[in-house]
Amino acid sequence: MAEEQTKETRLGSVKDMLRSPLRTIEAVRQDRYKSLKVRIFFTVGTLAGVPLLIVTAVCFFWLHAVLVDDFSSHLRWQMEHARAGLEYFLSDRISSLRYLASAHPYASLVNPQSLREIFQKRKQEFPELIDLEVVNADGLQISYAGPYSEKGKNHAQQDWFVRAKVHGVAVSQVFPGDRDLLHYVVAVRQYVPERDSFWILKASIDVETLNRFVAEIGLTERDDAFLIAGTDMLQTHSRFHGAVFQRVAMPSLSQQRGFTLMKYKDEVSGNVILGATRVSGSPWTLVAFMKPTTLERIFTMLKREILAVYLIIVFVAIGVWMNYRTTHSIVNRIRDTEKAREEAITHSEHSAKLASIGRLATGVAHEINNPLAIINEKAGLIKDLFEMYPESSGCQREFLPLVNAISESVNRCRTITHRLLGFARRMDISIEPINVNDVVREVVGFLERELAVRNIRLELNLDENIPQIESDRGLLQQVFLNIANNAIDAVSDGGEIVVSSMPENGSGLKVVIRDNGAGIPKEVLKHIFEPFFTTKQKGKGTGLGLSLSYGIIKRLGGTIEVDSFVDKGTAFTITLPLAAELDRSVQ
Structure with a gap:
């Protein structure tokens, strides 16, 4: 029993020793040559390409900063131009109302027919005008001219009325009113010294006038501009931030007259240049989000230079590729030579180990065949005795099948050892x-x-x-x-x-x-x-x-x-x- 265990241990050790040596050697060799190629390639690339990349990066970021400043200056000029136009428009509307209030007697303005004629003339000159109203000192509507039938409305609680009453002039925020029509109000106060009282002439103007001034800012489809009231309420439609009256996430802006310019990360538009300026004489702030298209500008400005750079890069790439191919060829020749040498050594060792296993298998087969021959001989002898003296035992019928089974098992073992010998030597x-x-x-x-x-x-x-x-x-x-x-x-x-x-x-x-x-x-x-x-x-x-x-x-x-x-x-x-x-x- 101990001898059989020793043989099994020896056979298992030989198999473990032979298992997968070629695959292990091949994997190590491939990793080594691959590493050599990578090191050579990146060494050459680093020495040749890093200085060029550093210079290119420095120039690019410098030019990028210059163009961002250029975009900022351009945006500032456009917004100041749009703000000036809107301020002039509001000033003109206020002057026009003051002229109407002073040029026409109060009795004429409170007369609906007379006020309607004035409104029709103004409507022809200024189509965005919606209506005209005369309001007394208590905020009650005295006379109305326009497309709606409004009588006796009280504006005493309206913000524009309070500011016109105090400051003499008012421009309201955009609101829909009872008509569900977006508009804003321009109102002027007319003082009556003899009665120590006043009355107010109010004009409602379509919000499209504001959209027209915002659109004068030259923007691309990636940019956005709008008016806000207060700190964040939209007064005109925004391309990316919604409709009128929606809230816009904004940084805190100065309420003083002037121009604010900053880099800002908007939740919707991402990184932008934000410009903001107060519109004098109104509750509005003009805001613009511009995404600086510096890469497109750089490409437009440096088409010829970039082409030359591309050609240089192509030549450098060709040189790197030729160097890599040369290195690749040399390394491959070294690898093939070493591979052939190692395969020859491995094949020789493998053949020697197989021969050892063959000798071991031959010995095991012969050791088994000898006792099998004796068992087969004795079983045949017992069978012959039973056949020669059938009357000598009453158990012949029981024992003869058992003897035949022994013979069959011996033949099967002989077949197995024959296969084992077939592995040990060419049959x-x-x-x-x-x-x-x-x-x-x-x-x-x-x-x-x-x-x-x-x-x-x-x-x-x-x-x-x-x-x-x-x-x-x-x-x-x-x-x-x-x-x-x-x-x-x-x-x-x-x-x-x-x-x-x-x-x-x-x-x-x-x-x-x-x-x-x-x-x-x-x-x-x-x-x-x-x-x-x-x-x-x-x-x-x-x-x-x-x-x-x-x-x-x-x-x-x-x-x-x-x-x-x-x-x-x-x-x-x-x-x-x-x-x-x-x-x-x-x-």
Whole structure:
């Protein structure tokens, strides 16, 4: 028992020593050469390109700052121009109302017919005028001219009335009023000394006049401009911040007359240049968000220069590429030379280790064959005695089947040791006419017990019209048995294995062994025919079955292919010629 454990330990140590040395060496070598190429490339690139990049970056940021200042100055000029135009417009409207209040007697203005005639004339000159009203000192409407029928309205609580009463003139915020029409009010106070009282002339103006002045700011589709009242209430429509009366997230702005210019990160527009200026004589602030298109300006200004820079970059890139290609060629030659040398050494070591395993396998096989021969001889002797003296024992009927079972087990062990010896040395191929379907059925017979225990369903789809071929029966049994065993290991209990045979275009036949097991990942699939490569648990596989099967099929002039999908299954396709064309180069 101890001797058997020692042999198993020695065999396991040899297999572990041989497992995957080529893959480890190849991975280290590839990483080393890849690292060498990268270091050379980036060293040359750093020495040649970093100074150029630094100069380019400095120039770019300097030019970017200059253009941002230019954008800011341009925005300031445009906004001041728009503000001046709006202030002039309001001043003109206030002067016009004052002229009407002083040029026409109070009695004429409170007369609806007379006021309507004045309104019609003004409407022709100024289409945005909505209506005219005369309001007394108590805020009551005395006379009205316009498209609406309003009588007796009281404006005493309106902000514009209070400011006109106190300051003599007022411009209101935009509001819809009772008519649901966006407008604002310009009102002037007319004092009556003889009565120590006053009255107010009020004009309602369409908000479109404000939109027209805001639109005079030359903006792109990425920019935005609008009027706000107070600190954040929209008075005109905004491209990105909503409609009138919505709130806009704004930084705190000075309420004094002047111009505010700053860089600001807007929630909607992102990084912008914000310009803001108060409109004198009104409750409004003109605001603009401009996204500086510095990159487009740089490209427009430096088209020719940028083209020259591009050409320089192209030439530099060509030089770097040529240097890289030269380095790549040199490193590849070094790599190929070292690879050939290491492969020769590895192949020599691998052959020596395989020879050691072969000698070990030969010794084990011979050690087993000797006691097997004795057991077989004694079993045959017992059988002969029973046949010669049938009357000598009343237990002949019970013992004779047991003796036959011993003989069959001995023959099976002899077959196993014969296969073991076949691994240790090249076995002679015995070519004979074969019906492949019969070989498949024989292999299935070996596996019936395990299939039944694990409740695995085996389906045979054998074409009885396939041609008879000339090949080695024992080697084909070994191949089919190896692949079938792998299929059994791959499927879970209750799984399914399908074995099919079919003609192959009159030149031979195919045998397909398909299972519905776990499948083989792509990164593993390319290694399955390598010696000692296995995905089974330690102690459950040697990694030699598929490697030997691949070599056998190649020697017999056939091919073996595999298709596998994870969680779906694996299919091995074995193609065999009608007559074995032995490939002596395959060992």
